[in-house]
Amino acid sequence: MRELDELFIKHSGSDLIVKRDVPLAQYTSFKIGGRAGVFIEPRTTDALLRCLRIFYNNGARPYILGGGTNVLITDKGLPYVLSTNGLKWLEDDGNGTITAGAGYSLRNLVSYAIRNCLEGLERITGIPGNIGGAVMMNAGKKQYSIGQKVKRILLATPYGKAWLNKGQMTWKYRCLSFKSTIYGSSETEKGLYVIAGAELKLSKKRDNKALKDYFLCDIKKRRATQPVGKLSAGCIFKNPEPAPAGRLIEECGLKGYQYGGAMVSKKHANFIINHKGASADDVVYIMKHIQECVFKRFSIRLEPEIRLMGISLN
Ligand SMILES: Cc1cc2nc3c(=O)[nH]c(=O)nc-3n(C[C@H](O)[C@H](O)[C@H](O)COP(=O)(O)OP(=O)(O)OC[C@H]3O[C@@H](n4cnc5c(N)ncnc54)[C@H](O)[C@@H]3O)c2cc1C
Secondary structure (H helix, E strand, O other): OOHHHHHHHHHOEOOEEEEEEEEOHHHOOOOOOOEEEEEEEEOOHHHHHHHHHHHHHOOOOOEEEOOOOOEEEOOOOEEEEEEOOOOOOEEEOOOOEEEEEOOOEHHHHHHHHHHOOEEOOHHHOOOOOEHHHHHHHOOEEOOEEHHHHEEEEEEEEOOEEEEEEHHHEEEEOOEEEEOOOOOOOOHHHHOOOEEEEEEEEOEEOOOOHHHHHHHHHHHHHHHHHOOOOOOOOOEOEOOOOOOOHHHHHHHOOOOOOEEOOEEEOOOOOOEEEEOOOOOHHHHHHHHHHHHHHHHHHHOOOOOEOOEEEOOOOO
């Protein structure tokens, strides 16, 4: 057993779950991916900080996993995976400010907000995953993204934790980055950080009828236009400037295109579906094929929206 593996096992306990040789497919919406050498799940922010310090002191870096709804993990597996699923707290000040742990489910948060007459999250109805992942990806649709409602972020680094305010973050299309380094170090830039939680500012309404109506209408729309219920990771490519990626892929005649167990959705061309025990290699093959076809026809290089773990498209 490697020294670092032993260290984690020594530190495991009720607030830090450590398992070896864990199949990762079960932690992703694609149901694809090899095994994690060591799978680490802190249940508290303190345990998370302990983990980051261990990684830092040993010059190692884990892959960070949230709900696993926007990732493609290599079939070969990953050495260290740090899951944020155990950070599930939720606080509500009763005046529209809610604070949630990174592992809190986005769908549960949307339902909570609507139940409690809080406006602002209904526009991300139907997006799966956790708060940490949604914030990291600046999840959203059309003109709206979760970053618009985030007031502060609790960031964990090997040096400790800190609440970052709006001025320290840059929100872009499906991407969040941090402007300043934390604790005077450059570790955040090198990537050894985890969003432990986020504070959202919502508006308190008298009743929730309009929010419920929006929610129901949105769910209906999603069912009509997306392959809901199929194994996928959401939209595979970012939308380039001139047109939605789905339309470009569709115009290349790729709806229904298959390779191995993976297929371009017949309902929405920017979704790849694991329809028959697909491997990550099958999905990568289709992604490259799509990029080539779209480039040939439109001279546009599609960029992945999903995060590739242990995989390079080049
Ligand atoms: C059917 C379906 C529909 C979808 N529809 C939409 C949509 O309409 N709009 C949209 O924007 N997205 C959509 N998605 C994509 C996805 O749901 C969102 O991006 C989601 O919020 C990601 O959250 P997650 O917890 O699953 O993150 P993961 O997939 O686990 O991780 C995504 C990235 O964030 C990083 N990360 C995760 N948690 C943390 C953390 N706590 N700290 C630091 N880094 C972290 C990971 O390392 C990875 O790089 C869809 C996905 C599916 C399967």
